[in-house]
Amino acid sequence: MTPDQIIDMFLDHYRRRGHRDAPESSLIPPPGDPVLFTTSGMHPLTPYLAGRPHPAGRRLVDVQRCLRTTDLDEVGDATHLTVFDMLGSWSLGDYGIATSVRWGHELLTEGFGVDPVRLHATVFGGDDQVGPDETAWATWTDLGVPVEATGAENWWSNGPTGPCGPDSEIFVWTGEGPPTGTPTGDDRWVEVWNHVQMRYHRHDDGRLTALPMSNIDTGMGLERLEMVLRGARSVFEGDGLRPWVDAVRDRWPLEGPDLRIVVDHLRSAVVVLGDGVRPGNTGRGYVLRRLVRRALTVLWRDDPERGLTELPLDPYADTLRRFRQPAGAQPLRAVLADEERRFRGLLRRGRPLVDRLRARGPLTEPDYRWLHDTHGLPRDLVDGLLAGAG
Structure with missing residues (x-):
């Protein structure tokens, strides 16, 4: 059915x-x-x-x-x-x-x-x-x-x-x-x-x-x-997830948990955007930002050149229809593209900071707290993209 x-x-x-x-x-x-x-x-x-x-x-x-x-x-x-x-x-x-x-x-x-x-x-x-x-x-x-x-x-x-x-x-x-x-x-x-x-x-x-x-x-x-x-x-075999699974697989060689995280988080981000939330540093905006950036962290782990604009509009439109939301697919994809640009800028600024800390030895808990509280670099980002760089 x-x-x-x-x-x-x-x-x-x-x-x-x-x-x-x-x-x-x-x-x-x-x-x-x-x-x-x-x-x-x-x-x-x-x-x-x-x-x-x-x-x-x-x-x-x-x-x-x-x-x-x-x-x-x-x-x-x-x-x-x-x-x-x-x-x-x-x-x-x-x-x-x-x-x-x-x-x-x-x-x-x-x-x-x-x-x-x-x-x-x-x-x-x-x-x-x-x-x-x-x-x-x-x-x-x-x-x-x-x-x-x-x-x-x-x-x-x-x-x-x-x-x-x-x-x-x-x-x-x-x-x-x-x-x-x-x-x-x-x-x-x-x-x-x-x-x-x-x-x-x-x-x-x-x-x-x-x-x-x-x-x-x-x-x-x-x-x-x-x-x-x-x-x-898997729930990812169903009609509601299939457009995202197909679109992601067509562009990037992801499987298993990595594929499911990217598909879930991008689809979820579209629904949150469809109800009027925009990325931010607190509250609902931070949850949305975390979804997008976690998906990007997985995507960029193997290839930092991957970009969300490579995905077609079809899965956006399908998700908005299924969740009974009148928003347009194109404007929402533009919001995600802007969030991706912001995230790339954060990585550029954060990499030298992490490299300096790593030059002294393994990152400590105070290091992680300083990176997060002072520079907005969450631990999963540091571990996933920055600590292994260079």
């Missing part, structure tokens, strides 16, 4: 069960929100999960573009992305986890055609404040899906404080032959969907108090689901 077909089937499944469309939000949270970017489908709905009535009702569904800086260091493997589409459904004080689990199982098996034998669930096993999630466990067991109980892995929160609760994660077997083992012991079990019972608010002192109503919040990454449905080994 194509990503567009997956989205249509997901939305239709919940619309037929009384869910209304929740409007998609920008990657940029509203003023006053302490988070730099929208990190999940539930993020824009936080006031409604806390009890405010939603104008569209108590059952909602949407597709939301998300960015997670916490995954930056994991990007380069087969399944993690910085920017991705999240398919989400919500019950605001309406139905409970048993209904959510059953509807999710129905969509995966009857809608998307996943063999039920390839499914495995995990549930919250309890801690010193909240008991085990017996309802989710019993529901999965009744559906014939094996269950593994865990601890903190099955407790969802959007930060150290705020709405939280036990979750039930759905995994699909991606290995050869019959499924074996459990999700915590075999990485061939790939998580595709999370069903959260948003029932509590965690306070600064760690206390949990009940929210005004018990909610359900589900989230499923589009690109990862597409990978599973295709029987692929």
Whole structure:
């Protein structure tokens, strides 16, 4: 199935069960929100999960573009992305986890055609404040899906404080032959969907108090689901990443983690630019700058003459369409080209500084701090491009 077909089937499944469309939000949270970017489908709905009535009702569904800086260091493997589409459904004080689990199982098996034998669930096993999630466990067991109980892995929160609760994660077997083992012991079990019972608010002192109503919040990454449905080994084989993979490979001999980092970071940078962020030294601008410069660091490691203007506009336009952004491809490529010029200038200024320090011996922690704090040279840049120069 194509990503567009997956989205249509997901939305239709919940619309037929009384869910209304929740409007998609920008990657940029509203003023006053302490988070730099929208990190999940539930993020824009936080006031409604806390009890405010939603104008569209108590059952909602949407597709939301998300960015997670916490995954930056994991990007380069087969399944993690910085920017991705999240398919989400919500019950605001309406139905409970048993209904959510059953509807999710129905969509995966009857809608998307996943063999039920390839499914495995995990549930919250309890801690010193909240008991085990017996309802989710019993529901999965009744559906014939094996269950593994865990601890903190099955407790969802959007930060150290705020709405939280036990979750039930759905995994699909991606290995050869019959499924074996459990999700915590075999990485061939790939998580595709999370069903959260948003029932509590965690306070600064760690206390949990009940929210005004018990909610359900589900989230499923589009690109990862597409990978599973295709029987692929990597999200980078999907339609949303393929234009970037092909464009990068056509120009430069990159493979493995290097290829995936460059593809992910450039695609993510385009989506961030599409929501109005521009490169800078702080906040969202710094995250964008880090994405672009990390991609360039990988590209220039073997050939410093490589340039982003060598890439065609097609992947830019494809990404903007898929993430429902009206920005033009040409102006965004011009922004990246300007950021590349700035980065080249930083390298020219930084190389003599690093060479002088290296002449005294290996770089020390105070050296790295001085290069970063005084001259804006981050450690990954120094290690990746400058320390090995000359």
